[in-house]
């Protein structure tokens with residue numbers, strides 16, 4: 001399914017990640033998944049949280065540059081080869097992944113995907129892997 | 134309209150000839166009457182006879198603000214005290230103020246130049262003109278006052294301070310022109326709106342603004358809010374006061390009264406003369422003053438000169454908008470860099486907030502320039518590639534303007550202090566080592 005991802009712009013200096021976590025925690029917001037993309041001097045922290053609007057407000061109030069992006073969340077079996085099957089069928093249809101990240105808990109893995117063509121990607125997944133959305 | 138066609142529309146040859154003759158007389162005057170200049174010229178092995186035409190000016194010594202301070206109060210005065218009929222003083226933020234004595238002739242010259250300015254703005258005897266510059270030691274009030282009066286308009290010496298009364302006079306006396314600082318003009322516009330007045334309630338049609346740097350954006354805003362045509366009025370008390378240069382209806386550079394004030398542009402570092410069109414420090418020689426004449430006074434204002442005939446018909450050289458102060462100049466890898474150049478690039482790109490910080494350092498004996506900017510909220514991207522692209526676009530533009538490459542740093546919102554003074558925009562770590 002399509003979900004809202006929060007992206008936070010961060011300068012590469014110590015304590016900034018911690019500050020994001022602190023702001024969310026003090027507002028009682030749980031982070032479900034995150035990843036960090038960085039260059040030598042700045043980075044983007046991408047977050048999946050439960051209360052998106054509240055999180056965005058809290059982070060903006062704390063002075064962070066925050067934007068929302070639509071991404072696709074899928075669940076697959078936490079076992080070898082599960083993800084590769086899905087990625088293969090995307091590649092066959094010329095859908096490329098701008099970035100993705102995942103986190104696993106016991107037998108299930110949640111994967112966040114930002115493809116170059118989200119609509120097409122969703123259609124394809126619905127067709128070929130309806131169980132994972 | 135042109136106040137003095139014979140002087141404002143002179144051919145270049147005639148002007149050069151006149152300037153040369155006046156320079157020779159000036160040098161004779163200061164050589165014999167101002168010990169400071171005599172000693173400086175003697176040290177350079179120069180006689181007044183060595184200065185015959187305007188090109189010879191390059192042989193003469195410069196005068197700085199510090200020279201004026203060192204010779205406080207009247208060490209640079211060329212006239213006897215009995216010939217001085219007026220004194221103005223510029224506020225010194227540090228150290229001694231600068232005292233400028235005017236002879237009767239100096240005041241005539243000043244009035245003439247000021248009248249040229251107001252005529253260029255289209256002011257006539259039919260105008261009712263409010264002078265909202267401070268009257269007093271500062272030259273703004275009286276300088277504009279005498280020019281407007283000489284043109285024949287009605288002068289209202291409102292001066293500064295009483296905004297409510299100023300607004301009432303604007304409305305009730307149907308004042309058509311105003312001279313003040315551009316920031317005061319904006320303040321007046323705000324006060325007007327606060328008092329429930331609109332531009333329809335007043336009759337302003339022309340404004341003369343100066344005494345502080347302003348931008349094309351401010352011009353647009355002032356014109357829209359006060360319903361007038363806004364023109365630049367430039368001057369400095371060390372030279373004479375407002376009227377040294379002024380815009381015409383073309384609003385494309387300020388014409389310099391160069392028959393009285395000879396302009397040069399120099400490299401503030403090497404002190405070499407720069408050609409027309411090149412940005413550098415503006416230098417004036419007062420060709421005709423007799424009270425406190427100055428040779429090659431360094432204004433510290435950064436601008437360039439245009440020597441092309443203007444559509445208005447005037448031939449006098451124009452100076453472009455002042456882009457900053459030479460005190461702010463940085464030398465990075467041997468190249469002159471002005472923070473205002475960086476500023477103009479950033480202001481041109483809507484993706485960035487209009488503030489910046491320059492950090493200069495020396496790493497392995499190589500100067501480095503870092504430009505810190507904040508990306509505007511609406512232009513953030515979730516993709517690293519897009520952000521890197523944006524950074525590269527700014528870096529490329531900076532490189533083409535500065536001729537040296539800068540390391541652009543994208544910063545978090547509000548991490549750069551709002552610019553209040555120039556000093557906070559630059560951190561030069563080289564001085565700390």
Ligand SMILES: [Zn+2]
Nearest residue numbers: 381443445447
């Ligand atoms: Zn003109």
